[in-house]
Amino acid sequence: MSSDAGRTPRQLVQQTNVSASISWASTTLLSLTALVWAVTGHRWLSYSQYWWSTTIFTSIAILYIIVIHIPIILRNQGHAHHSLHTPIVESILKHSPVALAVISPSGKFIEVNESSSQLLGYERDELVGRSFLPLIASDNRQDYFQRFQKDLLTYPQDASINVIHRTGYRFGINIITAPLTVRGESIGAIVFSHDISDHNRNIERIRYMAYYDDMTGLPNRRLFMMQFTERLTSKSERDNRIAIIYLDLDRFKLINASFGREFGDMLLMQVAERLTRNLTDQDVAARMDGDEFAIMYGDAGGELELLGKVKELLISLEEPFELQGFPLHVTASIGIAWNKLKNDDASLLMKKAEMALAKVKESGKNNCLLYSDTWENSSLERLKLQHDLKQALSKGEFVLHYQPQYNLCNGNMVGVEALIRWQHPERGLVPPNQFIPLAEESGMIVQIGDWVLQEACRQNKAWQDEGLTSIPVSVNLSIRQFLQQNLTDKVSQILKDTGLQAKYLDLEITESMTMDIERASRCLLELTSLGVNISMDDFGTGYSSFNYLKSLPIGRLKIDRSFVRDIEQEAGDAAIVAAIISMGHNLNLQVIAEGVENEAQMQFLKKHHCDEIQGYFWSPPVRGQQIAEMLQGVWKH
Structure with missing residues (x-):
């Protein structure tokens, strides 16, 4: 039997209006969901973003049903008492995921749904008939109530307010309101609410991250x-x-x-x-x-x-x-x-x-x-120097000078340290302290370091090919070179290309490179497996201790020049130098002092049994040809 049997044409029309409204709402919700997808550019939103976007559109659709269609239905049904308890309204109140409430012109709750009850922490029966004003967390409640009566009962509104939960804590909600009238008479306003405390916290978080x-x-x-x-x-x-x-x-x-x-x-x-x-x-x-x-x-x-x-x-x-x-x-x-x-x-x-x-x-x-204001011109010079540095390697403007290292017991030359110089076409010889920092900043230090290693090995092999006494050449490794994964392979290839035996190459590292003791030990073991020697440069100024030295395959310590410089005047520096020599020997390490500039310094080092010295007192850094003359015994310093 048809469900329409026994109904009057007027009732059927009313049913059709209701069905049409619900059908329109369903279609609208589907369309609006698609609209959210389209507006966001086919991006997946976070759950909260998607929920609030669809909530707003859902609220608009429900508002359309309640504000436009329900009063029509109520009027057509002759509900002069303005009852809201129709099956349609009850269904919307019960199933809406949005916190929804109807408030009378006097500010009392006429109806709330389960979502509103959960939002505020009250049961439905505790809210219905109660004024909403005490729930507003504001000292200006009466002003807000006057605004409610003036605007919210007349025009649709969208606002954010702070409310008080039943447990006492305050939180922010966003409300969308629309006046509700039947036959031209205001029966209150319908209010959709959404907890925006998470939203506000996110805004504060974003603001914090921005500043x-x-x-x-x-x-x-x-x-x-x-x-x-x-x-x-x-x-x-x-x-x-x-x-x-x-x-x-x-x-x-x-x-x-x-x-x-x-x-x-x-x-x-x-x-x-x-x-x-x-x-x-x-x-x-x-x-x-x-x-x-x-x-x-x-x-x-x-x-x-x-x-x-x-x-x-x-x-x-x-x-x-x-x-x-x-x-x-x-x-x-x-x-x-x-x-x-x-x-x-x-x-x-x-x-x-x-x-x-x-x-x-x-x-x-x-x-x-x-x-200092006098630096303006020097800053411009620095930029020019940095530009020239990028072309210096390809133009062959770098040269190596070599500073001899001497045995303190017999005075024989036992090695040289390779020191880079820049022969600038306009500026002349540029000292390392002016261009090495620029090379480190620009990242060119690795390329320059590789060239120094290659050239030093080539020159040492050339001296040997001339029949001169074979001595090791010391080359400083930069931090970036030392951190390369293929450092051992590079050194091995350079030795192969130049024909220099590994025992005639000494690689100098600084204490700061050994902070990661496990990595440093592994890298140094790989290098010493080739047969090269390792020296600890500038010892006493950095991070190492003698305990760490025990676990590193190091053969020689170089006492930093800052300690040697003042051993005549500073008792503390003299004690440090003597201690380094003594403890170095206890670890079976050779000890060399750099920066020796006068007789008194040399005699102090000799007295404390330092093995080798290097410095201007014996020889400044010189070109390769002068080293050859020294090895032949014909060069006078």
Whole structure:
């Protein structure tokens, strides 16, 4: 039997209207879902993004049914009492995933669905008949109620408010409201709500990520420059001496490469803590990029006061960092600039601080330097030099000089160290301290280092082919060379190409290269398996200890020139040199002192049984032909 039997034509029309409304809503929802897919450019959204996008469109569709169609149905059915409890409304209230409520003109809940109850933490019966005003987390509830009566009952609204959950905590919701009328009479408003506390937290998170460094919690470059600019342009701060320092950790890339990024990240967090330890409310510290930090001193004072602050900062960084039980010694280089001129802006002062930092790096690191206006021309010269450096290798402008190494007992030459020089066509002989830092910055240091290794081996074989005494040639390895996976293969190929026996090649590494003791030991064992010798250069200035030396296949220690230089005046340096010689011999290592420049230094080293010396007292670095003459015994120094 047909379900339409016994119904009047009017009832059938009403049923048709209802069915049409539901059919329209279903079609609309499908279309709107497709629209969300199209609008987002066929991208998969996160669940929350997709949910809220479809919720808005779903709300519009439901609003259409309730606001447009339900009043029509109610009017046609003659519901003068404005009952909302029709099967259609009850179905929408029950099954809608959106928190939905109907509020009377007086501000009381007429109806709520299960989603609304869950959102607010109340049962339906606890909300129906209750005013919504106490649930609003605001001191201006009455103002909001007046706005509700004036606007929300008349026009559709979209707003965000904070409400109070039954348990007492506050959270944000987004509401979409539409007036609900029957026969021209307002019966309230229908309200769709959505918890946006996660959304707000995401916004705050995005805002935080835009202006703060996630690892250290310090302001990032963007926020720092904004605050720096604001401070410089502030009338109240205009007369203060505002200074900026730009700090870079020395050898941080080596730490990362040796121990891994996690180890490096732990170091950066501890550095950030030390940098902020003694700052005032007027100062701002920031992580600019990688291992680079900046500090703005809001009231820098005089030059001596400023330099004193920075020196204290350097001293604080020299204290060992404890990382996973491993004591790590770190140094830093700092460039300083301040607002001497009224028209100095943040970007200009930052460039000056960076230029000062570059000067420190060139001059040996682990220091600080205040920017000088006289550097403008030298900065341009630096750029020109960097440009010329890129072509120097292909043009054959590099040459090697060799500094002899002598046995202290018999005075015989027992080796030479290969030292690169740049024969510039216009500038003449450019010393290494001017172009090696540029080569490291540009990445050319590996190519240049490979050339030095090849040329030194070729020259040594040439001396031997002339019938001269066979001696080893020492070649310095750069950090980047040492970290190459194919270093052993390169050395092996160069020895093969030049015909030089491996025992006549001595590779010099620095202490900093041995921080990752396992990797360093593995690499050095591969090299010594070829037959080459390994020396530890600049010993006493870096990270190594004698315990580590026991596990490394090293045959010789080179005492750093900074200790040798002052052994006559500094009792501490003299004691260090004597201790290195003694302990080196206890480990069956040869010991050579570099930087020997006078008779007194030589006699001290001889007294303490240093094996070999190298320095200007016996010979400066000279060309290959002069080394040949020395080996023949015809060259006089």
